[in-house]
Every structure is written in structure tokens, then in C-alpha cells.
Amino acid sequence: MxxxxxxxxxxxxxxxxxxxxxxxxxxxxxxxxxxxxxxxxxxxxxxxxxxxxxxxxxxxxxxxxxxxxxxxxxxxxxxxxxxxxxxxxxxxxxxxVDNQELVEQLVFNLLQYVNYAPVIAYQWMAENRPYYQIAAYHILSRLFMNGQQPNERGINEFLDQVGVALQSNQLNVKHAAANCVQRFAQLGEVYKRMAKSALKDLIEIF
Structure with missing residues (x-):
């Protein structure tokens, strides 16, 4: 009521x-x-x-x-x-959620802050639904920007999923994944090297 x-x-x-x-x-x-x-x-x-x-x-x-x-x-x-x-x-x-603006605002205003943000991000990366994947990469981008570092299992899963996303025919998914891996690389030199090694044929890591 x-x-x-x-x-x-x-x-x-x-x-x-x-x-x-x-x-x-x-x-x-x-x-x-x-x-x-x-x-x-x-x-x-x-x-x-x-x-x-x-x-x-x-x-x-x-x-x-x-x-x-x-x-x-x-x-x-x-x-x-x-x-x-x-x-x-x-x-x-x-x-x-059925458009780019809405998924971006949902992540920016809410989902990056919930205590289960990493959980849904790693789940949604593997979804075969573009807006879920975009949300996942936006969430992780915000977490990486705030200095949150994934564990070894998380790193391997992240780089595997990014590798798939960067070969997607969904340009908005590819773009979100590319931005996210750049944020990952900014966590430090070790992360940058890992990203370069895993994705060297797919993206230029600065």
C-alpha cells in the first residue's frame, strides 16, 4: 500500500x-x-x-x-x-534496464556503493546479456578507481572475461571492458604487467 x-x-x-x-x-x-x-x-x-x-x-x-x-x-x-x-x-x-544511460546511472548512483558490488560484478561479467556485462565493468571500474584490489582468483577471472568481451561484436560491451582494464592497470605496475601479458593481442595497455 x-x-x-x-x-x-x-x-x-x-x-x-x-x-x-x-x-x-x-x-x-x-x-x-x-x-x-x-x-x-x-x-x-x-x-x-x-x-x-x-x-x-x-x-x-x-x-x-x-x-x-x-x-x-x-x-x-x-x-x-x-x-x-x-x-x-x-x-x-x-x-x-534497457539502455546505456540507465545502466550507467544505476551503477554510478547506487551499485558501486552496495556492499555486494564485487559479487554481482563478477557474476554479471559472465552473463550473456550486454547490459549486465556493461554494469559489471562499470562497477569494477569504480572499485578499481577507489583502490580496491582483486585477489588472485578475481584477477584471473577478470582478465579471462575481459579477453572475451574485447572480442565481442557488442561495441558498448567492448568499450566498457576496455575502460575497465585501463582502470585495472592503474592499480599498479604489477597489475599493468598482468593485463599486458593476458591481453597483449587485444588491447594496448598504457
Missing amino acids: VSQETQDKLKEIRSSFRLLMNGPVSQSMRDKGIDYKINWGVPLMELKRMSTEYGKDYDLAIELWKDHVRECKLLATMIMPVDKMLPEITDIWMES
């Missing part, structure tokens, strides 16, 4: 999207293949401002995600409290 307070907030938010509508931005996204059932073209910075206004709100985030509206889903990733983003919710949300 959705509380009256949450219903009022949803109504207010939906009305604000109409006022902030940007047709050319929405059309540009569609032209680039970023497709939503409804897309008001509201800039990310405006959504960030709104997320600050509403604060972290689990119930509101859950209801926003249910809407097949770009701005609702993106705002949901911004206001969902990290500590309440349980694995089962992540599974449900990922099932409906």
Missing part, C-alpha cells in the same frame, strides 16, 4: 517533469538509440537538484522505478538509500 505522502510526491514530481520538458534533448536521445516509453528530456543536473530536494526515500524510489519514464527511473537511482538497495531489488531493477 503506497502512502498518501508518497502518492503526493509522485504526483508533484510527474508534474514538474512536464514543466521541465526539453523536446530537442529527448529527440536527440532517441536518435542515438536511447529509447524510453516516455522521455521528457530533463537534464541530469536538474534531476540531481530534484534528488537533493527530496532526499533519500526508499518508498518513493520504489514507486518511481515502476514508471516507464526516463526521468522517474533516473531519479529513483538518485534517491534510493544505498543501505536499502538489497540484492533482490537490484535483480528486479536490472531486469528492466
Whole structure:
């Protein structure tokens, strides 16, 4: 049962999207293949401002995600409290991710921070679903950037999966994997050498 307070907030938010509508931005996204059932073209910075206004709100985030509206889903990733983003919710949300922008914002705003981030990243790398693979490499990129170092088993699995991804015909997967291995190499000279050795025929490691 959705509380009256949450219903009022949803109504207010939906009305604000109409006022902030940007047709050319929405059309540009569609032209680039970023497709939503409804897309008001509201800039990310405006959504960030709104997320600050509403604060972290689990119930509101859950209801926003249910809407097949770009701005609702993106705002949901911004206001969902990290500590309440349980694995089962992540599974449900990922099932409906169907474009690059949404997967990037979901990782940037939420998934890089959950305590099970490494677990899902290594699981999703091996998935035969492009958006799961992209999410996995984005998560690991953020973890590597924060200095988190994988163990030996993790390193071997990571480099094996990257090797497969770099030969994929999915350009967005290939791009995410390439960026991720660059972050891996930046962990230190030893990691750089391992990446060069494992992937020498597939990518140039700086």
C-alpha cells in the first residue's frame, strides 16, 4: 500500500517533469538509440537538484522505478538509500534496464556503493546479456578507481572475461571492458604487467 505522502510526491514530481520538458534533448536521445516509453528530456543536473530536494526515500524510489519514464527511473537511482538497495531489488531493477544511460546511472548512483558490488560484478561479467556485462565493468571500474584490489582468483577471472568481451561484436560491451582494464592497470605496475601479458593481442595497455 503506497502512502498518501508518497502518492503526493509522485504526483508533484510527474508534474514538474512536464514543466521541465526539453523536446530537442529527448529527440536527440532517441536518435542515438536511447529509447524510453516516455522521455521528457530533463537534464541530469536538474534531476540531481530534484534528488537533493527530496532526499533519500526508499518508498518513493520504489514507486518511481515502476514508471516507464526516463526521468522517474533516473531519479529513483538518485534517491534510493544505498543501505536499502538489497540484492533482490537490484535483480528486479536490472531486469528492466534497457539502455546505456540507465545502466550507467544505476551503477554510478547506487551499485558501486552496495556492499555486494564485487559479487554481482563478477557474476554479471559472465552473463550473456550486454547490459549486465556493461554494469559489471562499470562497477569494477569504480572499485578499481577507489583502490580496491582483486585477489588472485578475481584477477584471473577478470582478465579471462575481459579477453572475451574485447572480442565481442557488442561495441558498448567492448568499450566498457576496455575502460575497465585501463582502470585495472592503474592499480599498479604489477597489475599493468598482468593485463599486458593476458591481453597483449587485444588491447594496448598504457
